[in-house]
Amino acid sequence: MSGAVLQAEGLSKRYGRRMALSDCTLSIPPGHVVGLVGPNGAGKTTLLQIAVGMLGPTSGTMEVLGGRPAAGPTQLAKVGFVAQETPTYAGLSIADHLRFGAHTNPRWDQQLADDRIAKLGLDPSQKAGKLSGGQRAQLALTLAIAKRPELLILDEPVASLDPLARREFLQSLMGFIADHGASVILSSHLVSDLERVCDYLIVLVASRVRVAGEVEDLLATHYRITGARRDPADLPAGTEVIEDSHTDRQSTLIVRSAVPIDDPTLAVEQITLEDLVLAYMTQASLSTRPALESTR
Amino acid sequence: MTWFTWRQFRTPAWIAAVALAAVAVVLVIMGHSLADQWAASGAATCHADCGNAIAAFLEQVTSGANGVVFQVAVVLVYAVPPLIGMFWGAPLIARELEAGTHRLAWNQSVTRTRWLATKLTIVGTASAATTGLLSWAVTASAHHIDSTKMPRITPLIYGARGIVPIGYALFAFALGVTMGMLIRRTVPAMAATLGVYVVAVGSMPLWIRGRLVPARHTTTPLDITRLDELLISDSGARMRVVSGTTSGNGWVLANNTITTTGDVFTGPANPQYCGQDHGPRACIDWVGSLGLRQDLSYQPASHFWSLQWAETGIFLAAAVLLVGFCFWWTRRRLT
Numbered sequence: 151m152s153g154a155v156l157q158a159e160g161l162s163k164r165y166g167r168r169m170a171l172s173d174c175t176l177s178i179p180p181g182h183v184v185g186l187v188g189p190n191g192a193g194k195t196t197l198l199q200i201a202v203g204m205l206g207p208t209s210g211t212m213e214v215l216g217g218r219p220a221a222g223p224t225q226l227a228k229v230g231f232v233a234q235e236t237p238t239y240a241g242l243s244i245a246d247h248l249r250f251g252a253h254t255n256p257r258w259d260q261q262l263a264d265d266r267i268a269k270l271g272l273d274p275s276q277k278a279g280k281l282s283g284g285q286r287a288q289l290a291l292t293l294a295i296a297k298r299p300e301l302l303i304l305d306e307p308v309a310s311l312d313p314l315a316r317r318e319f320l321q322s323l324m325g326f327i328a329d330h331g332a333s334v335i336l337s338s339h340l341v342s343d344l345e346r347v348c349d350y351l352i353v354l355v356a357s358r359v360r361v362a363g364e365v366e367d368l369l370a371t372h373y374r375i376t377g378a379r380r381d382p383a384d385l386p387a388g389t390e391v392i393e394d395s396h397t398d399r400q401s402t403l404i405v406r407s408a409v410p411i412d413d414p415t416l417a418v419e420q421i422t423l424e425d426l427v428l429a430y431m432t433q434a435s436l437s438t439r440p441a442l443e444s445t446r
Numbered sequence: 447m448t449w450f451t452w453r454q455f456r457t458p459a460w461i462a463a464v465a466l467a468a469v470a471v472v473l474v475i476m477g478h479s480l481a482d483q484w485a486a487s488g489a490a491t492c493h494a495d496c497g498n499a500i501a502a503f504l505e506q507v508t509s510g511a512n513g514v515v516f517q518v519a520v521v522l523v524y525a526v527p528p529l530i531g532m533f534w535g536a537p538l539i540a541r542e543l544e545a546g547t548h549r550l551a552w553n554q555s556v557t558r559t560r561w562l563a564t565k566l567t568i569v570g571t572a573s574a575a576t577t578g579l580l581s582w583a584v585t586a587s588a589h590h591i592d593s594t595k596m597p598r599i600t601p602l603i604y605g606a607r608g609i610v611p612i613g614y615a616l617f618a619f620a621l622g623v624t625m626g627m628l629i630r631r632t633v634p635a636m637a638a639t640l641g642v643y644v645v646a647v648g649s650m651p652l653w654i655r656g657r658l659v660p661a662r663h664t665t666t667p668l669d670i671t672r673l674d675e676l677l678i679s680d681s682g683a684r685m686r687v688v689s690g691t692t693s694g695n696g697w698v699l700a701n702n703t704i705t706t707t708g709d710v711f712t713g714p715a716n717p718q719y720c721g722q723d724h725g726p727r728a729c730i731d732w733v734g735s736l737g738l739r740q741d742l743s744y745q746p747a748s749h750f751w752s753l754q755w756a757e758t759g760i761f762l763a764a765a766v767l768l769v770g771f772c773f774w775w776t777r778r779r780l781t
Contacts, residue, residue: 202553205781220552227555237546242453250450254554290550297554 154213155180155301155333156201161210163196170196172357174210178335178350182364183327185344186337187427188354194337195234197354198305201335202231215300227256230299230332234306236290240279244272244289248296255297263296266322284315288322295326302326304336308343320347341424353427355434361406365423372426376402377416386411393429404429447556447564455569458534462576469522470583476515477587483507484590500594507591516591519584523606526580527614528643530573535622536635538565539772543630548780562776566769570619577615581607599697599750601651608754613761618643620768627775646764650757656699658756661743668703670734676726678715685713685720687733689740700743711738 161174199205203220308316352362393404487503542548592598626635675688720729
């Protein structure tokens with residue numbers, strides 16, 4: 151508990167009859183770049199909006215840096231947020247946006263903001279409405295960074311960017327992390343966006359947290375095993391099957407196991423982060439399609 | 447936050463200031479011209495029986511440019527509050543919600559409450575100031591006309607004089623903000639603001655204003671030399687008699703002709719005096735012999751300021767309630 155960047159306890163959010171988040175319990179240690187990954191509509195935006203206080207939960211609690219989200223100016227000053235679609239004021243110039251940041255944030259770093267805008271080759275007098283999607287995202291990131299937050303939260307910051315802008319954005323984000331060492335949470339529906347920047351991963355599918363942990367640990371405890379066809383239940387204790395597929399003779403399983411699997415009849419291999427996420431997404435989609443699949 | 451709100455609002459504020467200055471210039475010119483005409487007609491110096499002088503003054507006003515400016519000024523004072531509601535109130539929050547920029551604003555180190563409070567204070571003050579200045583300028587420059595042609599307590603003029611326009615403007619502004627917050631789209635919020643505003647302000651002279659301050663009530667013998675109406679149905683079974691009122695009556699709420707028993711006089715007409723074969727004179731004299739009385743209920747001109755304060759109070763209270771709701775909604779429900 152102590153020092154957790156984000157601590158969620160039984161967090162749920164309901165929109166009418168639809169559950170956007172169900173019973174999420176999370177504790178993210180400080181100093182990580184956290185990737186929040188899941189398909190569209192999984193609840194990523196809801197989770198992040200609760201973390202910045204844009205939304206209140208239906209039940210459960212959420213603490214960010216030890217405080218209630220958006221509880222007051224002090225809490226707001228500690229958390230930077232780049233919202234989905236990176237909204238900016240179309241009629242105002244880049245300089246106006248930076249002055250806005252300077253007027254409303256006690257720890258504002260004007261030098262940092264000016265340097266970033268100059269480095270991006272942007273003209274401060276240009277109206278935000280005239281910027282490209284990538285430039286707008288960079289402006290929104292600059293505002294969030296120059297605020298000098300302890301935690302930076304980005305909701306699908308690169309979803310609407312072309313590959314080049316995407317790479318540039320992630321590079322400047324990495325640059326910030328390297329320079330300032332703040333914790334970062336960013337969401338995406340693509341693992342490939344997150345793979346290069348994250349060292350901590352949360353997989354959120356169909357309103358539930360499926361797995362969360364440091365990338366290194368996750369990769370060290372997940373395996374793909376291939377062998378003669380067998381019943382998934384017939385595996386050593388402590389092995390959890392995430393995904394299984396079978397042909398007449400062969401079974402391919404993706405499993406989670408805290409200890410190395412030592413079985414000469416099986417071919418065991420490491421899996422990539424992308425495979426791991428896909429396995430959890432497949433598992434989630436099967437569990438939400440009950441009757442047909444489970445009677446097979 | 448103050449700087450930023452001003453930055454967002456400065457273009458509309460300048461437009462309003464320039465427009466107000468232009469209107470002020472026209473009103474000053476009209477005021478001087480009216481003063482000249484007032485003096486030239488002799489109304490300024492007459493002591494008794496000023497009727498002719500005033501008639502000459504009004505004749506000169508209505509036939510010249512001043513009459514047009516006067517009417518446009520009345521329309522303008524009525525139009526400004528709903529325009530403020532639509533163009534300053536409705537977009538204030540709705541445009542942020544539409545563009546998603548509230549998610550940018552709410553993640554600076556400023557609470558939503560302060561964000562809303564700053565916006566409401568700056569734009570609300572500008573709304574009150576704009577309407578107050580306009581109303582004052584119109585009231586001051588048109589007082590010769592108000593004092594003679596049509597008392598300013600009559601509904602048509604009343605809403606464009608004194609402090610009531612400020613109440614209207616603040617109500618319209620708060621209404622616009624609320625609508626924008628609830629509807630979350632600028633244009634529909636503007637339409638809703640206008641609709642609710644027209645109903646609210648329109649209902650005042652129709653049902654509410656006349657009761658804000660107890661009306662004055664007089665019952666006097668019917669003066670047949672001042673009859674406004676004398677109607678007789680074809681059969682002669684029903685009659686309607688209405689006696690005229692004076693400008694001293696101010697805003698007349700009810701004007702009934704009643705019988706000695708206190709009922710409204712409805713006939714029947716006496717065929718011996720009234721009908722096709724007789725001249726109107728005989729019928730009028732007969733009506734005069736019935737002992738009828740004129741029952742008047744009216745708001746005299748002296749009630750102008752008490753009515754203005756009462757009505758302004760009502761709209762300010764409504765504005766305060768709306769603003770309170772906006773704060774609650776922003777804190778609890780707005781996302």
